[in-house]
Amino acid sequence: MKRTVRRAFPLFVLPTLVAFIVGFIIPFVMGVYLSFHKFTVVTNTKFVGFGNYVKMMGDQSFVHSLWYTVLFTIVSVITINVFAFIIALFLCKVFKGAKLFRTIFFMPNLIGGIVLGYIWQIILNGILAHWNITLQYDAKYGFWGLIILMNWQQIGYMMIIYIAGIMSVPTELLESAMIDGAGSFERLKSVVIPILRPSITICTFLTLTNGFKLFDQNLALTGGEPAKSSEMLALNIYNTFYGRVGWQGVGQAKAVIFTIIVAAIAFIQLYATRSKEEQM
Amino acid sequence: MKKKLVSVLLCGAMAMTMFAGCGMKSSSGSGSSAAKSSKSGKVYYLNFKPEAEEAWQDLAKKYTKETGTEVKVVTAASGTYEQQLTSEMAKSDAPTLFQVNGPVGLNNWKDYCDDMSGSELYKHMKKGTESFTLTDGDKVMGIAYAIETYGIIYNKTLFDKYTKTSGAVVKSADEINSFDTLKKVADDIQSKKSDLGIDGAFSVAGMDGSSDWRFKTHLANLPIYYEYQKEGETSTEAIKGEYLDQYKQIWDLYITDSTCDPKLLSSKTIDDANGEFSTGKAVFYQNGTWAVGDVAGDGKLKEDELGMLPIYIGAEGEENQGLCTGSENYWCVNTKASDADKQATYDFLNWVVTSDAGRDALANTMGFVTPFDTFTGDYETKNPLVKIANEYVANGKTPVSWNFATIPSEEWKNNLGSALTSYAAGTGDWKAVTKAFVDGWATEYAATHE
Numbered sequence: 001m002k003r004t005v006r007r008a009f010p011l012f013v014l015p016t017l018v019a020f021i022v023g024f025i026i027p028f029v030m031g032v033y034l035s036f037h038k039f040t041v042v043t044n045t046k047f048v049g050f051g052n053y054v055k056m057m058g059d060q061s062f063v064h065s066l067w068y069t070v071l072f073t074i075v076s077v078i079t080i081n082v083f084a085f086i087i088a089l090f091l092c093k094v095f096k097g098a099k100l101f102r103t104i105f106f107m108p109n110l111i112g113g114i115v116l117g118y119i120w121q122i123i124l125n126g127i128l129a130h131w132n133i134t135l136q137y138d139a140k141y142g143f144w145g146l147i148i149l150m151n152w153q154q155i156g157y158m159m160i161i162y163i164a165g166i167m168s169v170p171t172e173l174l175e176s177a178m179i180d181g182a183g184s185f186e187r188l189k190s191v192v193i194p195i196l197r198p199s200i201t202i203c204t205f206l207t208l209t210n211g212f213k214l215f216d217q218n219l220a221l222t223g224g225e226p227a228k229s230s231e232m233l234a235l236n237i238y239n240t241f242y243g244r245v246g247w248q249g250v251g252q253a254k255a256v257i258f259t260i261i262v263a264a265i266a267f268i269q270l271y272a273t274r275s276k277e278e279q280m
Numbered sequence: 281m282k283k284k285l286v287s288v289l290l291c292g293a294m295a296m297t298m299f300a301g302c303g304m305k306s307s308s309g310s311g312s313s314a315a316k317s318s319k320s321g322k323v324y325y326l327n328f329k330p331e332a333e334e335a336w337q338d339l340a341k342k343y344t345k346e347t348g349t350e351v352k353v354v355t356a357a358s359g360t361y362e363q364q365l366t367s368e369m370a371k372s373d374a375p376t377l378f379q380v381n382g383p384v385g386l387n388n389w390k391d392y393c394d395d396m397s398g399s400e401l402y403k404h405m406k407k408g409t410e411s412f413t414l415t416d417g418d419k420v421m422g423i424a425y426a427i428e429t430y431g432i433i434y435n436k437t438l439f440d441k442y443t444k445t446s447g448a449v450v451k452s453a454d455e456i457n458s459f460d461t462l463k464k465v466a467d468d469i470q471s472k473k474s475d476l477g478i479d480g481a482f483s484v485a486g487m488d489g490s491s492d493w494r495f496k497t498h499l500a501n502l503p504i505y506y507e508y509q510k511e512g513e514t515s516t517e518a519i520k521g522e523y524l525d526q527y528k529q530i531w532d533l534y535i536t537d538s539t540c541d542p543k544l545l546s547s548k549t550i551d552d553a554n555g556e557f558s559t560g561k562a563v564f565y566q567n568g569t570w571a572v573g574d575v576a577g578d579g580k581l582k583e584d585e586l587g588m589l590p591i592y593i594g595a596e597g598e599e600n601q602g603l604c605t606g607s608e609n610y611w612c613v614n615t616k617a618s619d620a621d622k623q624a625t626y627d628f629l630n631w632v633v634t635s636d637a638g639r640d641a642l643a644n645t646m647g648f649v650t651p652f653d654t655f656t657g658d659y660e661t662k663n664p665l666v667k668i669a670n671e672y673v674a675n676g677k678t679p680v681s682w683n684f685a686t687i688p689s690e691e692w693k694n695n696l697g698s699a700l701t702s703y704a705a706g707t708g709d710w711k712a713v714t715k716a717f718v719d720g721w722a723t724e725y726a727a728t729h730e
Contacts, residue, residue: 040388040389042366043369055727132541133544133705134543134545134546134547134705135547136701137543137707225698225701226546226698226702226707226708227695227698227708228698242363242690243689243690243694244688244691244724244728245385245387245689245728246388247727247728248366
């Protein structure tokens with residue numbers, strides 16, 4: 001049985017492999033190629049060596065958006081996961097309407113980023129109007145606005161993953177821990193969370209990469225205003241690409257660096273949390 | 281098992297997001313298959329104006345019916361034309377007809393523009409409309425097909441009401457021929473706003489992305505225009521900002537004598553401004569001939585209630601200044617297309633400006649003013665604001681040309697817009713605006729020319 005499956009291995013891998021090559025490998029190789037060129041249309045390019053990378057280094061807005069993105073990602077990973085976990089714990093208790101609440105919490109995730117961005121822009125501007133200011137007044141409003149938005153959107157999704165994890169904790173384990181005299185906090189700390197490690201891995205991975213790649217919501221909520229100070233990496237790349245004639249290559253160079261950063265962080269994070277899983 | 285289920289779900293969700301969000305409107309002329317007309321050449325027009333999408337599809341169908349030539353029209357979503365054009369041009373079946381927005385756009389697409397000087401379309405251009413072409417040396421790279429005009433639109437009914445109040449500064453809007461008078465009138469209207477039943481003299485100067493082009497591009501044209509006039513230039517590597525004090529005056533006026541607290545401008549949209557003006561809550565509104573449909577019609581103002589003033593900023597000799605007239609829509613033929621396709625495209629363009637169907641669509645359905653000699657009689661525009669613009673020219677006023685097309689990059693406009701918003705909100709000073717204007721020009725020029 002096992003051998004038959006093993007022989008069919010290429011058949012199973014093929015669709016994913018093709019999708020991966022078409023959807024990732026080819027664009028990435030092309031992207032790296034283009035980042036060394038000056039171009040308007042991708043089929044008509046001129047080699048410029050590291051020129052685009054040199055220009056990129058001289059662009060202060062890129063460095064600013066990099067740090068802004070890092071800060072945003074740290075805050076959003078923490079808040080989203082903490083809240084999602086708390087809500088998941090709560091909704092795992094059996095009470096009337098728990099399932100309804102799960103559905104409701106999950107729903108924001110089904111709305112597209114641009115739409116969400118505009119909706120929250122209206123809501124937050126409506127609130128800020130009390131103090132006669134707007135989201136674009138200062139970068140900090142844009143920052144916290146985006147944090148609120150992302151929390152609202154992603155908590156439900158992460159919550160579902162945590163709920164699935166919590167449900168899979170064997171009741172015998174919890175019972176025996178209780179008999180051994182573990183309080184509810186100790187049970188959570190020493191039984192539930194260790195078993196939840198896989199869920200934690202996937203949730204931090206998702207929120208981390210989502211934070212780094214964030215584009216739609218950023219574009220819709222503040223558009224980088226005031227003066228690019230709330231511009232995140234992806235938006236910065238987009239603006240570089242279309243903001244100046246002849247700077248498409250620089251945008252491409254930024255995109256290559258961006259991919260490397262995101263991939264590196266994701267790998268490090270996966271490696272770190274996975275190794276903890278194995279300790280168990 | 282649960283874990284597996286989760287991962288399957290996750291994969292599914294990821295796959296979904298990959299496919300979501302890439303939709304693009306496209307349809308080709310009916311009754312034509314690619315195979316049938318492959319010999320005679322095809323036309324593929326990448327249209328810039330979403331509001332004219334239907335009219336173009338219609339025209340394409342009619343032309344295919346008449347001649348059998350396949351015409352495909354694709355319209356880019358609002359604000360994504362450059363993006364769309366960039367990706368379409370990379371395809372083997374690239375657009376044969378596309379648009380650029382002026383000299384800076386031409387700079388980007390020069391390698392793709394055919395010399396149109398021998399075309400029938402060019403021969404149909406009226407005398408004196410040479411400025412509505414884009415040239416590179418002797419070559420005609422682009423031909424404008426829609427000429428537009430902007431200024432300060434005003435509500436005649438409200439203005440008449442104002443002139444009858446006691447101590448009104450002017451008896452008629454014709455008396456406004458300088459910034460000083462405009463400011464006096466606007467200040468006076470602002471102070472009498474409750475008597476007049478309005479919220480402010482000027483409709484809100486929204487700095488949201490839907491509206492900020494009115495100030496970072498159109499209003500910025502005036503200081504650029506006057507500097508070019510003074511220096512005898514048509515474009516420059518480095519702007520001096522000689523008329524920035526005047527730019528400040530007019531911007532101050534817009535945000536002070538307004539319906540809205542200047543701190544809130546960043547969230548105000550073009551719809552806010554349209555709404556206020558079309559319901560009679562503001563007297564003045566800086567916009568152009570294209571905005572007629574937004575401010576006049578059912579439940580809005582009547583067409584004969586609309587007047588238009590030049591944008592006076594306080595420059596010397598502005599008594600003779602007219603409205604700002606120019607074009608941002610130039611047709612270009614893709615020089616990399618096959619000869620058959622190019623010929624088909626030229627034939628199609630010629631048909632558009634000479635046939636009844638084409639002229640009707642351009643002049644009446646889309647409401648454009650064109651520089652072509654074939655648009656006479658029934659095909660002259662009915663747009664009330666265009667008529668006003670023509671009167672200014674007939675009265676000997678000098679139209680202000682659209683020099684914003686020489687702005688070095690989008691980046692420059694965006695930075696200027698941010699600086700204007702911050703200045704209005706009080707979080708930035710005017711120095712930042714000057715810096716974005718003058719230093720930004722040099723930086724952006726250097727960044728895009730090397």
